[in-house]
Amino acid sequence: MSAPDGIPPADTLAFVESPVQLLNVLEWAHDQPHGEPQDGAGSVPAQRTSGSDLRRALPGPLDMVVVVLAPHDPMTRGQLRRMAELARDQGHRLRWEEARGSAAAPLRTVGSLAGPLRAARRVVIGDPFSRYVQLLLTLARPRELVVVDDGTATMEFVAQLARGERFVRWHRPCGGRGARDLVFAPVSASARRMLTPNDHRSVHLFTSMPVEPPPGVTVTANGFAWTRATFGPPRLTRSTDLVGTSLVETGVVEGERYLEAVGALAAAHGATRYFAHRRESTDKLRLIAGRLGLEVVRPELPLELVARRGPMGRTVLSFPSTVVHTLPLALAGTDVTVAVCDVDPSWLTAHASSRAQGFLSRVTGSARHVRRLPQMSAPARTT
Incomplete structure (x- = not known):
C-alpha cells in the first residue's frame, strides 16, 4: 500500500x-x-x-x-x-x-x-x-x-x-x-x-x-456506535471463547504461569477457541494449540469488529485487558457475557514494574458490564 x-x-x-x-x-x-x-x-x-x-x-x-x-x-x-x-x-x-x-x-x-x-x-x-x-x-x-x-x-x-x-x-x-x-x-x-x-x-x-x-x-x-451500526449482530455459538493477552511479551507475566492459567481457565469454563493478541509470539501460540488443545484464531481485525461480525461464543473470557471495557460496548444488545479473571500476583515476573499489579487490578475493578470470576490460585509448579 x-x-x-x-x-x-x-x-x-x-x-x-x-x-x-x-x-x-x-x-x-x-x-x-x-x-x-x-x-x-x-x-x-x-x-x-x-x-x-x-x-x-x-x-x-x-x-x-x-x-x-x-x-x-x-x-x-x-x-x-x-x-x-x-x-x-x-x-x-x-x-x-x-x-x-x-x-x-x-x-x-x-x-x-x-x-x-x-x-x-x-x-x-x-x-x-x-x-x-x-x-x-x-x-x-x-x-x-x-x-x-x-x-x-x-x-x-x-x-x-x-x-x-x-x-x-x-x-x-x-x-x-x-x-x-x-x-x-x-x-x-x-x-x-x-x-x-x-x-x-x-x-x-x-x-x-x-x-x-x-x-x-x-x-x-x-460507545462503539460506528462498529455496532456497521457490523452484526453476530451469530452466537454455544461455546466459550478465550481472549489472549501480550502480558508475557511485555515482560509482566511468566510464560509458563500464563500457559498454566490459560489451560486451567479453559478447562473450568469449557473454552474451545483462543483469540490471539496481535503481539503474541508464534512459539507461545503453538504451545496453546498443541499442549492445551485450543483452536488459536489470529484475527485480521481488532476483536471488537471480529466479535460483531461473528460467530462468537456466548461467553468470552479474558484476563485484564482492553477488551473487558470495549467488548461489552461493541456487543451491547447481544446475549454475549464477558467475564474477566484477575492475574494472580505470583504470576508476575521478577522484572515486572512495581505498578503492574495495581494497574491490572484497576483495569479489572473499573470494568463495567462484565462478570468477575473468582481469582484463580497460582498453579502449582511441577518438578
Whole structure:
C-alpha cells in the first residue's frame, strides 16, 4: 500500500500506529456531526445549535487525513492494512507511511509531515506515549488536540497527565532512566505541555475507559456506535471463547504461569477457541494449540469488529485487558457475557514494574458490564 508523494491539506490530521487506534479514530469521526462550522478565522463558534438545525448548519464530511505510521510487526501491519481498507470504504483519506522502514525513514517522514502539521487546525493521536507521536507534536500548532483510545494505556496516560508526571508506559520499570530517555526528555516534556489545555488550544479525550481527566480536558464517551451500526449482530455459538493477552511479551507475566492459567481457565469454563493478541509470539501460540488443545484464531481485525461480525461464543473470557471495557460496548444488545479473571500476583515476573499489579487490578475493578470470576490460585509448579 504505497502512498502518493505529499499530503493533501486537511483541517484534521490523525496519526495512528495500531489497528485499535485506527478503529477508534473511525469511531471518533463517526461521532462528529459532519464537521465543525467555522468562522472566517477558522475558529469554532462558541454557540451551537442542536438536532436537525445543527445538521443543516454543518458543512460536508469531516476534512481529515489519517496518517498510518507503519510499525515493523507483521501481525500489526496486516490488521492495519485491513483497517485502512475499511477506513477508505468510509470515505476517509489515508496515507501509509513506512515510518520505520530504514535509518533515514524517520527523518523523511517527519520532514514530509512538517508542513501539514503546522497547517492543521486539529490533530488526533492514538498513542501519547509514542516517541514518534511526541516528536511530531513538537511541529504542530493545533487549536484542538484529540486523544483517542490506545487501549487501557489511556487510563495511565490520563493519571500521569493529571499528576504532571513524565509519560511512562505502565509495564515499564519506573526507576532509572536510560540514555535514550534522557536524550528524549525535552521532546517528552514538550508533548506533555501540548497535551495540557490553555487559552490557545483545547484538549479532548475520546475514550471507552473510566478516567478522571485533569481540569480543562473534556471527555467524550466512545460507545462503539460506528462498529455496532456497521457490523452484526453476530451469530452466537454455544461455546466459550478465550481472549489472549501480550502480558508475557511485555515482560509482566511468566510464560509458563500464563500457559498454566490459560489451560486451567479453559478447562473450568469449557473454552474451545483462543483469540490471539496481535503481539503474541508464534512459539507461545503453538504451545496453546498443541499442549492445551485450543483452536488459536489470529484475527485480521481488532476483536471488537471480529466479535460483531461473528460467530462468537456466548461467553468470552479474558484476563485484564482492553477488551473487558470495549467488548461489552461493541456487543451491547447481544446475549454475549464477558467475564474477566484477575492475574494472580505470583504470576508476575521478577522484572515486572512495581505498578503492574495495581494497574491490572484497576483495569479489572473499573470494568463495567462484565462478570468477575473468582481469582484463580497460582498453579502449582511441577518438578
